[in-house]
Amino acid sequence: MTDDRTPTAPPAGPPPGTRPPTTGPAASAGRPAPLSATPPPARRRPAAPPRHPTDQRRPDLLAGRITRGGDGPCYGLVTDDGxxxxxxxxxxGTFATGTTVLVTVGPADPAATCGPGTPLGIVRISVVR
Structure with missing residues (x-):
């Protein structure tokens, strides 16, 4: 016996105990597509090293540790490559010896003599934390 409040149509979806389809239009209805069973192609080994550096570094940017610090205007810096x-x-500003800094450099002031090392002018300097 049914009344107009009791549904007579079967519930939507696959019957209990069955698996939903994994391909076709029903699979794409809100479900992710299955992963491919075919492995991706293997990458070939390069025949030779790259002709140009793959990571372009800015020539006006240095990172290193302050070796001669203080309140300036002269500072000593040693980079990781020595x-x-x-x-x-x-x-x-004032930089203590041993502080790691990032320095944007420019041409050296010919009148300044700041000790041993390649002379360069500071455009900007900041502490690396």
Whole structure:
């Protein structure tokens, strides 16, 4: 016996105990597509090293540790590859010896003598934390 409040149509969806389809239009209705059973093609080994560096570094950007610090205008800097620089820049701030910094450099001031190392002028300097 049914009344108008009792549904007579079967519930939507697959019958209990069955698996939903994994391909076709029903699979794409809100369900992710299955992963491919075919492995991706293997990458070929390069025949030779790249002709140009793959990571372009800015030539005016240095990172390293301050070796001669203070309130300036001269600072000493050594990069991780061991290169030493004599940096000059007025009003750049106070940097303690051992501080790791990122420095944007420019041409050296010919009148400044800041000690051993390649002379460069400081455009901007900031502490790396």
């Amino acid at each position: 290169r030493e620089y004599a940096l000059h820049g007025t009003g750049m």
